[in-house]
Amino acid sequence: MPTELEELVEFLHHGNKDIRQIATENLVGYSTAQPSLFKRNELEPVRDLKLLIKDYTPIAAHALTILINLSTDAEVLEALAGDDAFLESLLSRILSTTDVNADAQCMLLANLSKSPSITKLLTLSRVPVASLSTSKLAIDQLLDAFVKGSAGSYNNKANYDYLSYLFSDLAKFPAGRKHFLTPRESDADVVPISKIMVFTEHSSTIRRRGVANTLKNSAFSTSDHAALLSEPDIHLLPYILLPLMGPESYSSDDSDGMLDECQLLDDDKKREPQVDILVTHLETLLLLTTTREGRDRLREVKVYPIVRELHEAVEDEGVREGCDRLVQVLMRDEEGEGEDSKVGDGRVEEVDEEEKMIEVL
Secondary structure, three states: OOOHHHHHHHHOOOOOHHHHHHHHHHHOHHHHHHHHHHHHHHHHHHHHHHOOOOOHHHHHHHHHHHHHOOOOOOOHHHHHOHHHHHHHHHHHOOOOOOOOOOOHHHHHHHHHHHHHHHHHHOEEEEOOOOOOOOOOEEEHHHHHHHHOOOOOOOOOOOOOOOOHHHHHHHHOOEEEEHHHHHOHHHOOOOOHHHHHHHHHHOOOOOHHHHHHHHHHHHHOOHHHHHHHHHOOOOOHHHHHHHOOOOOOOOOHHHHOOOOOOHHOOOOOOOOOOOOOHHHHHHHHHHHHOOHHHHHHHHHHHOOHHHHHHHHHHHHHHHHHHHHHHHHHHHOOOOOOOOOOOOOOHHHOOOOOOOOOOOOOO
């Protein structure tokens, strides 16, 4: 005989919307406390929840919260990420100009990126979204929503910050890095990562963290370091260095050669407050020292004084350790070394965004 909770789960596909709303509202807590409840009958509750994201707004909101929490389970994750029809349904709502649950759907999509199958977004062709993107690729449409969402100019009910976690996970894959670092002919030869990197000093911690990790994971593509460092090309360095900098002043010897963007900063210049993000930026710089060209460029633009001041200003073991490692590379004698060294000498690993899934409590 079914328990009361099992009966409640059965109401997820009830014909009465009020009963569905009561069921979803009361089941949210059990999605973290008793997730096995939703795996009965070969994931029938999960199949119901997939449909409920199209339901009335309150029901859809509860269904999304439950799915976000349940997607930490490997079986549920694959049932969601491997369902092309569900993925298209999710994309259509994320890219809607009016869906009030768009951010929750971004959170779910970010969790789905823990599945390797999510790389299909890099090649998935869709109808272009009017007023958003001329591209037919899902990933390009999501990038454009991320950019426009930062100012609330696309869907005023959403900020799209959690898409940065999706980008970070996609950049773990060679195909993801290739997409982010290759000029798009359909978009006036814009390099996709250049749309992302401008948010390293954004007000949203979620956005800054996801962007920082996307940049770091992309920097594992050593063949693209020249483009990343070159001013005519991507010119990444200012967006990595500025978050490391505060209001400190530099001597003329220190500042001579610094990037223009890093000079004459305001007296109230704020340094990135989250130490984990500072560490990520330091690790990105360390990755960029993989080649002799990268090391020379970081020395040329006076990265050392910036790192020195960061080490002095931030009393955090991880930050100071990251500073020390980078300084050791920048200050060492190049004589007798090979042209290139191993990536990070094993000291830097790709970021599995926060190494955990998003849960909504």
